[in-house]
Amino acid sequence: MDIRTWLEANRNDMIAFLGELVAIASENPPGNRYDECVDRIQRQLDALGIESDRIGPSLVGRTDADRVLVFHGHYDVVPAQDPSQFQPRIEKGTMFGRGTTDMKGGVVAMIYAARALAALRSPVARNILLTIVPDEETGGQRGSATLLRDRLPHAQIAGMLLPEPTSGVVWNGNRGAITLEVTIRGREAHVGLAHQGINAFEQMVAVVNELLVLKREIGSILLIGGTAQAGTNFNVVPATARFTIDRRIDPGEDFETERNRVLAILERARANGVDLEIATIQEGLASESPADGEVARSLSASIANVKGKTASVEMCPGLLETRFYAAHGVPAFAYGPGVLAVAHGPNEFVKLDEVVNCAAIYAETALRVFGVR
Numbered sequence: 001m002d003i004r005t006w007l008e009a010n011r012n013d014m015i016a017f018l019g020e021l022v023a024i025a026s027e028n029p030p031g032n033r034y035d036e037c038v039d040r041i042q043r044q045l046d047a048l049g050i051e052s053d054r055i056g057p058s059l060v061g062r063t064d065a066d067r068v069l070v071f072h073g074h075y076d077v078v079p080a081q082d083p084s085q086f087q088p089r090i091e092k093g094t095m096f097g098r099g100t101t102d103m104k105g106g107v108v109a110m111i112y113a114a115r116a117l118a119a120l121r122s123p124v125a126r127n128i129l130l131t132i133v134p135d136e137e138t139g140g141q142r143g144s145a146t147l148l149r150d151r152l153p154h155a156q157i158a159g160m161l162l163p164e165p166t167s168g169v170v171w172n173g174n175r176g177a178i179t180l181e182v183t184i185r186g187r188e189a190h191v192g193l194a195h196q197g198i199n200a201f202e203q204m205v206a207v208v209n210e211l212l213v214l215k216r217e218i219g220s221i222l223l224i225g226g227t228a229q230a231g232t233n234f235n236v237v238p239a240t241a242r243f244t245i246d247r248r249i250d251p252g253e254d255f256e257t258e259r260n261r262v263l264a265i266l267e268r269a270r271a272n273g274v275d276l277e278i279a280t281i282q283e284g285l286a287s288e289s290p291a292d293g294e295v296a297r298s299l300s301a302s303i304a305n306v307k308g309k310t311a312s313v314e315m316c317p318g319l320l321e322t323r324f325y326a327a328h329g330v331p332a333f334a335y336g337p338g339v340l341a342v343a344h345g346p347n348e349f350v351k352l353d354e355v356v357n358c359a360a361i362y363a364e365t366a367l368r369v370f371g372v373r
Contacts, residue, residue: 003120007356010115014356018100021040021108022095023097024036024086027078029138034057034075037075041107042059048111048118050111057135058131059130060129063127065127067156067370068158069366069370070129070157070159070160071110071113071129071130072131073163074132074135074321075133076134076137077102078098078102093352096348100348100349101165105336105350105355106163106165109355110359113361114128116360117363117366117367138282139283140324144324158331159294159330160325160330161332161335162322165337166340167340170300170303170313171333171334172289172333174318174322175249175315176250176255177246178258178259178262178282180246180262181242181279183240184200184207184241185276186201186275187237188238191236200241203269208243211245214265220248223246225243227242228244251288284323289326296333299335302364302368303361320332337355
């Protein structure tokens with residue numbers, strides 16, 4: 001039996017497992033139902049004969065191999081727009097629901113890729129290291145960053161594959177990011193006594209106008225006001241105003257320089273008397289792995305074999321957990337089932353054929369990396 005035949009024979013189990021994961025509302029923020037989700041994944045690993053250790057809120061597979069290929073996934077999802085998104089439904093070979101594409105479908109694919117290799121008694125099975133983490137949606141510090149710092153044997157890692165929804169392409173790098181929440185505090189007053197108050201909203205507008213000047217100067221991305229709120233009622237001077245800043249930094253830009261350009265505007269406002277607080281939501285460096293190395297070539301050849309066409313190699317428009325591995329010199333690439341455009345949206349979905357395809361691609365990539373194919 002070959003890998004594809006084994007996966008097709010286990011397709012129904014894969015779909016059922018994915019549906020169960022989607023039904024667990026592991027929303028982040030704030031980190032709901034993490035324990036339940038980890039428990040369910042570990043039970044599935046146990047049932048499949050894959051030994052794992054629970055490291056805080058993360059799962060790490062066990063292996064005694066000297067050289068490993070990491071299949072890395074996250075189980076947290078962005079908050080749903082409606083609770084019904086945690087009721088998975090299948091229509092014409094497509095599963096709808098929060099997390100189907102970002103990235104519980106990918107987690108199922110990588111788990112079953114590892115199991116397929118073991119079930120077919122491939123010697124490569126022992127070279128697969130599964131890592132399944134939380135907190136990707138809020139920067140990854142408690143999941144990926146902690147594992148890479150304290151647990152994973154960097155020198156033994158031949159490469160890392162991440163099944164994010166890449167829309168059919170391979171991502172070999174990502175932009176850096178600095179995401180801030182700015183809170184401005186004024187003083188509340190009745191509209192008839194507005195002169196006695198301090199309008200936090202007006203102060204926010206002044207700060208935003210300076211940020212808009214910066215936005216026109218840079219060549220990459222600056223999103224202002226992804227979330228924004230102020231005040232309590234139409235006839236009350238707003239005592240607080242809050243908004244977010246999301247600066248995405250290209251690999252060719254200097255992270256510290258671009259970070260400081262944003263912070264300088266905020267510090268200037270503070271020096272001019274604006275009472276503001278800055279909270280860092282996430283920071284992440286840009287990263288890039290060579291597109292012509294062993295892992296990249298193996299992944300590309302496997303995609304071409306399974307899908308019948310080559311995949312282009314591009315930079316991810318957002319932040320990726322590949323950056324944690326690339327920072328240690330590990331070649332790291334994202335390729336997974338699903339379409340980025342529907343991730344985080346109200347009608348998130350994944351085509352079930354693509355979940356099976358991804359599992360086949362990951363298993364075949366491992367065979368190629370370790371010289372079996």
